[in-house]
Amino acid sequence: MFYREAGQFKTSYAADQQVFPILQDRIGVAVILGIAVFVVPFVANDFFLSAIAIPFLILALATIGLNVLTGYAGQLSLGTGGFMGVGAYACYKLTTIFPDVSIVVHILLSGFAAAAVGMVFGMPSLRIKGLYLAVTTLAAQFFLEWCFIRIPWLYNYNASGAIEVPGREVFGTMVTGASAGSVPRYFTVLAIVILLTVLVKNLLRGRIGRQWMMIRDMDIAAELMGVRPLYAKLSAFAVSSYLCGVAGAMFVFFYLGAAEPSAFSITLSFQVLFMAILGGLGSLVGCFFGAAFIWALPIILRAGPPMIGIPIAAETAFHVTSMIVGALIVTFLILEPHGLARLWQIGKEKLRVWPFPYA
């Protein structure tokens, strides 16, 4: 009833090509952003912000990174965890070498280190496709993990082999380190995620993004039509790794606080891949759905039964959670292989023609 675009005429090309052409969508996005900025930090408690909201935003960014590569450019990658690790370690080294530069700058810069590494490991994609490529990205994953353990320079030669986040300020407020509150951390993460999401959205609408999609749909045909595969594939790897790197840096600096190499293991890669697939490949809004679903589900499953009075041992809950997540993933793939984004789209279509079943 309220979700109709009838009567909204576009009178200029700019109006026709804007990101959200429908007024109701614009209002909806504004409301969601408003809630995220003005309501969540003041209503939510510390646990919600640090254990759910912050990692959700960070992982959503990592999922966007993977989605650029897998969903838009069609190159399957299992090395997300490794690339996130590169970002985290690069950021750590940057903060040690230039302690006076703002942490936000460091985080945005550290993505470039990940982008460089991503491009190197993206080279084989010019010759190798599909599942074969997935194995070469596994090479990246395990090689990078090994580097984090074996190159002491990366963690400043400290005895534990882990990286400890130093305390840093932005506008006079502590945002990283042990003494930082959850609200400043949340705002920093939110700002970076929104900034990068907007950038990526516009990248995807533009020339580069359309080239990626051509490569995904049929690389040979795209090449015949004048898309350079070298340029398109490597730029996809670079952008994807950049986003993953920034997400990795934020993961350590704003969420974990300290990280061992095992934080960036293959498990993380799979987790992000699940988020991308369940959310919907080739959809930005799907990344947020997928991240929310995969991240929140185990927490709810673990916290839910005790709340309604069913006592359950922590270990049992952990195992049952793993089973349920696995079963849900399979169920979801059967019911809707195109992910939550597709469900969202179907929902919007239904809403448009409501109360009639067909338009």
Place this chain on the structure above:
Amino acid sequence: MLYQIFIDPFVQMVDMPDFLLQVIWEGFVAGVLYALIALGFVLIFKASGVFNFAQGIMVVFAGLTLVGLHEAGVPAYLALVLAIGVMAVLAIAVERFVMRPLVNQPDIILLMSTIGMTYFLIGLGEFVFGGEPKKMITQELGLPTGSTEIEIGERGLVILQHIDIAAAVIAIIMVSALALFFNKTRIGRALRAVADDHQAAQSVGISLNQIWAIVWFAAGIVALATGIMWGARSDVSFALEIVALKALPVLILGGFTSIPGAIVGGLIIGIGEKIGEIYWGPLVGGGIESWLAYMIALVFLLFRPQGLFGERIIERV
């Protein structure tokens, strides 16, 4: 530095041939186990085009079931039979609840569903049998445990664990049995027909559902054998799941659809990574075993994208 990379390792090899033989033997045994895991992958990939990521966890799950049943007081051989039964139930369940509803979906969706199954089986395995590593019931199953020392030259000595020899023998028997099964039996021929062309196979009256259940069961038995062998060398634990990922470079070397390829690939990877780790590993701080296999596969792929025995990839617009 150049000397250390290009000359020193070879000098060591020639200097101590018995040590080299030992290293090659260790690599060979590891390679046999990689090949067994890869075999499970190939079976399923050939028949259904599904890249079965869950093969690694199936190995762990099969081993855990066997040991868990024995711990619960079931005699060893009965436990073995029951474990085979569990794998059969698993195969039928996978076919009915995962493969059948997902037929005709893109590769990546099928791949994801097997990763989902991995999570499910990890949870189930830990829930039922607990998360701690378990000792494989080697002796109870009548597997040999001792070792033989073979003298080479004047002072050389190579130690062969009997369990490793048994693993190699069992692997050979299993591969021959599978080859016979594929070539000589009615079901085996049906399997190959399905692998060739799903629709054509269906049109001559082969039931896809039945074939898939059988193929998953065959992969389950291979997983059980792998679980026993691997468990006998170390422990049965969930760490094996990561090791099982090593089957991927093996597959790449061998090609996704070739059984001989899986075996040759497994041996190349197994021996290659052991030699690399022992002779070149110390130069960069050791532990290169974790990624060397993938790097070998990567370099190999750059020259031959379809693998050693894989069918040539022909692309058309």
